[in-house]
Amino acid sequence: MIHPAFISRLRGVLPAHAVLVDREDVVPFESDGLSAYRNVPDVVVLPENEAQVVAVLQLCHAEKVAVVARGAGTGLAAGALPVDGAVLLVLAKLNRIKAIDPLARTAVVEPGVRNLAISEAAAPHNLYYAPDPSSQIACSIGGNVAENSGGVHCLKYGLTVHNILKLRAWTVDGQLLEIGSEALDAPGYDLLALLTGSEGMLAVITEITVKLLPRPERAQVVLAAFDDVAKAGAAVGNIIAAGVVPAGLEMMDRLAIQAAEAFVHAGYPDCEALLLCEIDGVNEEVSADIYTVHEVLEASGAIEIRSAESEEQRLKFWAGRKAAFPAVGRLAPDYYCMDGTIPRAQLPHVLKRIGEMSEAFGLAVANVFHAGDGNLHPLILYDANQPGALEKAETFGGKILELCVEVGGTITGEHGVGLEKIKQMCAQFATPELTRFHEVKAAFDPDKLLNPGKAVPELHRCAEWGAMHVHGGQLPHPELPRF
Amino acid sequence: MLDALIERIRAAYENDSPLIIQGGGSKGFYGNADEGEVLSTRGLTGIVDYQSKELVLTARAGTPLADIEALLAEHDQMLAFEPPHFSPSPQPFPSRGEGARDALRAPKPIDATLGGSIAAGLSGPRRPYAGAARDFVLGVRIIDGRGQPLRFGGQVIKNVAGYDVSRLMVGALGTLGLITEVSLKVLPRPAEELALQFELDEATAIVKMNEWAGQPLPLSATSWHAGVLSVRLSGAAPAVRAAHTKLGGEVLKDGTAFWQRLRDHATPFFDRQPLWRLAVKSTTPPLGLGEAQWIEWGGALRWLASEHPAGMLRAAARAAGGHATLFRGEVSSPHSFPRAGAGAGANVMPDAINDGVFTPLPPAMRAVHRALKLRFDPRGILNRGRLYPDF
Incomplete structure (x- = not known):
């Protein structure tokens, strides 16, 4: 619980309406996009400018009160879950687009600016901001930096880390770090990369300079149906081996296809696996690549191939994929979305194992896959009203993530660790690496005031959880006691 | 091993x-x-x-x-x-x-x-x-x-x-x-690459490089030196041809060798010392720091063979949103350019920090760098002084 005297001090540096403590005011902030994790915050502050953010940090640092930064709250890993006794620092009101430089193709924005709002503001100049997480209509750019967000176009256009130039960031003791530059690099260590995806653990960002790209001249999508998931998986590798880097390359399995079809009637064929391959760029390049993709898909055993003949049809092809999550949501009261990444060649093996586990757990799974970059989103269907169902889904999900690690992948491709995947971090990393992560944090935040308890597990917790991944007969933390 | x-x-x-x-x-x-x-x-x-x-x-x-x-x-x-x-x-x-x-x-x-x-x-x-x-x-x-x-x-x-x-x-x-x-x-690898050249003055070339980068063109490299803007196009053959038609210019016959020499600094220009690397905002107008200059990266990289004082070059780079590195050549004598963060009192900054190849860091950034170095290499045994003279 936060001391009332501290609340008064917060009110001293912020406008009265920017400090929320009444239950009905703070309850809306009890979770982020992963609503299975809830914790009503003690106090929520909504600063309206950088000076207020810094004042809050200095106050918290002086009183050793923890700070959880939050953007739009669309995160899917409980990264912005309130922490007991901490201030929830909501940056949504820092939402100005400060400058757009069309010739230099950059935008300077505050962290609360919505991802899509950047592209909308750049559109008159025929420019856009490339990373497009599915929540882009609502998610904030500050949150994107904190999570290193991706989207469906990562293979060609990269993640957030590839599309930002500069940050104004503040350490918890109120020191300004100007990270990156307006040039293409900066002196010293690459702190721009270190902060991107650091989940609010190292510093608080108040300004971001992003890169803008020219809008592609043309985009075209090809849809291919397969009677076998393995064939579809192989086709993905074949497209890439043919020298094509698609803007988007998405795959859905039978359950996801059926759900999407029932929901939006995209006209998808009845099949085991569906590939959507989008090519964008210069007109002639698109024509050449689409031709290649067609040939490769045919040679890879597609049972049906369709090219979108119009923009309307292209959008229709995408409609099913874009609606896949809500569509799957209609199949069961709840679903739990996983975010592992695997080497693509492992896809048939991983899908087979997920299928086996699905039977063992008695929970259905629909698979949606950013196939181009190996990012798998299995959606585990469950009913939260049934006692123990959430726990079962979480256990199943944890097993899927450990499987991803086992085949050489990772527990999170784009959603972040937050609190949700903190146990699986014990499977992904061994003690020396986890220790180093804590030391990296200490270099910025020695008092552990920023987002405590998230992203990197305490070592003793790994042992307590028993979330051990046995690899080659070796436990990753052999020196720790087990109970 | x-x-x-x-x-x-x-x-x-x-x-x-x-x-x-x-x-x-x-x-x-x-x-x-x-x-x-x-x-x-x-x-x-x-x-x-x-x-x-x-x-x-x-x-x-x-x-x-x-x-x-x-x-x-x-x-x-x-x-x-x-x-x-x-x-x-x-x-x-x-x-x-x-x-x-x-x-x-x-x-x-x-x-x-x-x-x-x-x-x-x-x-x-x-x-x-x-x-x-x-x-x-x-x-x-x-x-x-x-x-x-x-x-x-x-x-x-x-x-x-x-x-x-x-x-x-x-x-x-x-x-x-x-x-x-x-x-x-x-x-x-792109199916086809083509190098084009245009005779243009520096200011016009910088604007062109930026304008073209804002259009859907298959650009893959740009360079300006001694009044000549060179551009590389990469992609499917029809796309490269279409871009060539759009942009015009003279085809550079040995384009591959040209870009490789530039990549490897295998031309006499890069033998000059001191050679400075100024990374700047791409739209920065001509710096006016001398003729001996080679521009790359759509305007975002300016190589200068320059005897100007380090402080002057660093200030110019900073004003252009970037930083200056003494890429080749002897480091200047101590105190030859102003101390970064001068006046930030409590932060002890040895004179040696100003005497380096890389742009000095402001005190808060420097503190984070030193803290990271301490965690990864507590006794400073790995390439001591290579990045910054004080660690």
């Missing part, structure tokens, strides 16, 4: 004796003078894994870039950040400068290695259009300054588990750890 390196670093840690990490030796000129015994990675070679369909290659640090590029070329793929070799074999690398450091860095360079390229973090002409070295690093294995082997990142393109320590190693010049293995994202 790996065990031997670990042992060597552990011993150096115990004895507090600094080490100079050396790969091919092609970038021995780059950075501040360091001290210690040479620790070579040249025995640590081999491509560990290459899956062309995954667009991922993993190799040990001492593997020559040329070997990696040759294997990739067999599969029509490439390192898209176009890392400079600076010493293209089989030509012997001309010895540059004098001094104890060069003598220490024997044997003579053969070819740039993967580990050295990632540690230096330098990228070639394709950088503004395809990405930098750091953009393609997916994972690293390192040995830290205590001799502890560590592994960060992995072999998949999307990975946000844990802090991005892999990319932190890129450009750290070996001061945070000896890189022993790197996993990289690779890309298909």
Whole structure:
């Protein structure tokens, strides 16, 4: 619980309406996009400018009160879950687009600016901001930096880390770090990369300079149906081996296809696996690549191939994929979305194992896959009203993530660790690496005031959880006691 | 070999004796003078894994870039950040400068290695259009300054588990750890490349480079020097032809060689010293700091052969949103340019910090750098002083 005297001090540096403590005011902030994790915050502050953010940090640092930064709250890993006794620092009101430089193709924005709002503001100049997480209509750019967000176009256009130039960031003791530059690099260590995806653990960002790209001249999508998931998986590798880097390359399995079809009637064929391959760029390049993709898909055993003949049809092809999550949501009261990444060649093996586990757990799974970059989103269907169902889904999900690690992948491709995947971090990393992560944090935040308890597990917790991944007969933390 | 390196670093840690990490030796000129015994990675070679369909290659640090590029070329793929070799074999690398450091860095360079390229973090002409070295690093294995082997990142393109320590190693010049293995994202080679040239003055060329980068054109490199703007187009043959029609210009016959020479600084311009590297906002108008200039990266990189005081060049770069590096040449004498963060009192800043190759950091940034260095290399045995003279 936060001391009332501290609340008064917060009110001293912020406008009265920017400090929320009444239950009905703070309850809306009890979770982020992963609503299975809830914790009503003690106090929520909504600063309206950088000076207020810094004042809050200095106050918290002086009183050793923890700070959880939050953007739009669309995160899917409980990264912005309130922490007991901490201030929830909501940056949504820092939402100005400060400058757009069309010739230099950059935008300077505050962290609360919505991802899509950047592209909308750049559109008159025929420019856009490339990373497009599915929540882009609502998610904030500050949150994107904190999570290193991706989207469906990562293979060609990269993640957030590839599309930002500069940050104004503040350490918890109120020191300004100007990270990156307006040039293409900066002196010293690459702190721009270190902060991107650091989940609010190292510093608080108040300004971001992003890169803008020219809008592609043309985009075209090809849809291919397969009677076998393995064939579809192989086709993905074949497209890439043919020298094509698609803007988007998405795959859905039978359950996801059926759900999407029932929901939006995209006209998808009845099949085991569906590939959507989008090519964008210069007109002639698109024509050449689409031709290649067609040939490769045919040679890879597609049972049906369709090219979108119009923009309307292209959008229709995408409609099913874009609606896949809500569509799957209609199949069961709840679903739990996983975010592992695997080497693509492992896809048939991983899908087979997920299928086996699905039977063992008695929970259905629909698979949606950013196939181009190996990012798998299995959606585990469950009913939260049934006692123990959430726990079962979480256990199943944890097993899927450990499987991803086992085949050489990772527990999170784009959603972040937050609190949700903190146990699986014990499977992904061994003690020396986890220790180093804590030391990296200490270099910025020695008092552990920023987002405590998230992203990197305490070592003793790994042992307590028993979330051990046995690899080659070796436990990753052999020196720790087990109970 | 790996065990031997670990042992060597552990011993150096115990004895507090600094080490100079050396790969091919092609970038021995780059950075501040360091001290210690040479620790070579040249025995640590081999491509560990290459899956062309995954667009991922993993190799040990001492593997020559040329070997990696040759294997990739067999599969029509490439390192898209176009890392400079600076010493293209089989030509012997001309010895540059004098001094104890060069003598220490024997044997003579053969070819740039993967580990050295990632540690230096330098990228070639394709950088503004395809990405930098750091953009393609997916994972690293390192040995830290205590001799502890560590592994960060992995072999998949999307990975946000844990802090991005892999990319932190890129450009750290070996001061945070000896890189022993790197996993990289690779890309298909474009089907066709074409170099075009235009006679244009500097100011017009800078505007053109930026305007074209804002249009859907298959640009992959730009350069301006001595009144000539050179542009490389890459992509499917019809796309390259269409862009050529749109842009006009004279076709440069030996385009491939031109860009390779630029990448490797294998033209007489780059022999001049001191050679400064000014990274600036791409739209920065002509700097007016002398004729001896080569512009790359769509205007974002300005090479200057200049005797101007370091302070003046650093101030110009700062005003242009960037920073200045003394790329080749002797470091200037102490106090030759203003102390960064002067007046920030409490932060002790030895004079030596101002005397370096790289732009000095403001106090808060410097504190974070030193704190990170302390965690990765507590006794400062790895490439001591190479990045900043005080650590």
